[in-house]
Amino acid sequence: MYRFAPSPAGDLHIGNLQVALFNYICAKQAGEQMIVRIEDGDRARNIEGKDQEILEMLELFGISYSQLYYQSNNFKYHLQFASTLLDTKKAFICFCPHENEASACDGTCEHLSSEEVLNIPKPFIIRMKKSEHTCDSFVIMRTDKYPTYTFACACDDMLQGVTTIIREVEQEHNAPKEEHIRKSIGYEQKMHYTHVPDIQTPKDESDVKWLLDQGFMPEAIVNYLVLLSSHSPAEIFTLEEAISWFDITAISKSSAHFDIDKLRFINREHIKRIADMELSKRIGYACENIGKLAKLYTEEVSTTYEIKQKVDALFAKKEFYAEFENESKLLQELIQKAPYFDEFDAFKAYLLEASGLKEDSFLKPLRFWLSGADHSPELALLYPLIKNYLKEIVR
Structure with a gap:
């Protein structure tokens, strides 16, 4: 099972679209399903209607999916998993000052007794205990009882049967934390990760809607984004043609530079x-x-x-x-x-x-x-x- 998990907090940019394309192509090649999960967990940043705009974009680019999920619908399960981790002593209540899920903890709270916890009338967060390898005691539940992004993703991928995660390289550091969460819950299904290098581009040119408004056709944008990070037998091709030869294991490991003149050439060829x-x-x-x-x-x-x-x-x-x-x-x-x-x-x-x-x-x-x-x-x-x-x- 593959998944594409966009946030409704902003416009779809070309890095997001490339990830969606890679997930779709690989799912087709493997004969597996791809789901879309709207990552609407950060309620303060969500923009009304942006989820539907993203879904319409996917349809425009020929990217279909088997199921649509909203992360917020799983909040009750996130809380249950956090409670399980507390019960099994794999997570702990923390009263340390915090700003985000990576905020530091001096270790004191990890050793508080149940009675001491009950007697501290302060807001608290929930942290994972350190793993044997690389993970610090990172935050999984905030003071408002809502999950952090990493915890929600780890739980949702488990709940929805995801087995392959293709996403942007900026999220690579979350993989060990997600593995630690799932293993602590008792989930043993192996997860396969691919982290796609970022695309360096001017602000306007990174916005998919801007490119469409400028007259770049979906077929050409697809062609360019697949070509940008992989070797192909032809310079001009369709999405269906790319499915026959694309190799996710052979994509470039380096950041790509967005070349709008190259996109213009490809667009002209698709117009023809x-x-x-x-x-x-x-x-x-x-x-x-x-x-x-x-x-x-x-x-x-x-x-x-x-x-x-x-x-x-x-x-x-x-x-x-x-x-x-x-x-x-x-x-x-x-x-x-x-x-x-x-x-x-x-x-x-x-x-x-x-x-x-x-x-x-x-x-x-x-x-x-x-x-x-x-x-x-x-x-x-x-x-x-x-x-x-x-x-x-x-x-």
Whole structure:
């Protein structure tokens, strides 16, 4: 059993998403289930609605799961486990000042008798007793009777039958504590850990929602995040293709540097591969020819946001071309009254003859009317895709 355990205290960032992808891929490869557990234990930091946003993100990226859990629903079990650890003398009540689960204890409280504990009218926490190896007497229950993050994770993974944990390297130091907790409770199931190196990135670029808003497609982000930490037989691939060759044991052990220019290249390649109608829908239209038109713009730009700006400009109401205002007016009238031409050469020949214009005084205004810009894909490539919309475009 694999699990992805995001916190609803902030936006999903690319490190979280990479971990989710690795868990999903490995679960598929192993023929096992993957669960999602919302780590909502820190009530003060939870943001309303953020859990649903994270789940919607997972769906958008094609990451499915078998069960959804909320950590807060297990609080009663956390308290029961803590009581068991107290009863078996593997944990103790502590009155020492504390700030977090790693706060120091001078050892005095560990040796208090039951009567002494009852006679101290102060808030207390519960600590694990030191393990034989590396763990200090860390906090497992706070004064408010809620579990610390490490204790809750250790208990939840045990309760939910998790056997493999793939997560970010920043949580690696928690593994010995979690093992100590489960062993002290009497749980013997072996846990397999993989800690994924972090991704160094500017703040904005680490936010998955920001990347999507910028026009980076989910397929491309998946491709990049898998490629970033592993060797692949191809540079451009789908999530399903990655499942056939990805090897979690071969991922890089070093931090990765996020390269948005590389992501732009990968995004451009996925735009070229996507079905024309699907691409059209993603930029707000519903026509295969608009999808084909969008792909022409990959010679200039690399995101669906940038492409949408190009296509929207093409359909937008235009002012007359300032450098050739009279010529622009003339061409507008001719195009609006022109018969239908299937081929661009015939359309161009008709306008040349009817207008009497030549060179820049003809080509610049024509390009402007047909593309909404001074620079565009070749008009001979553009025309077949927009010829049915000319009256709408030239207005």
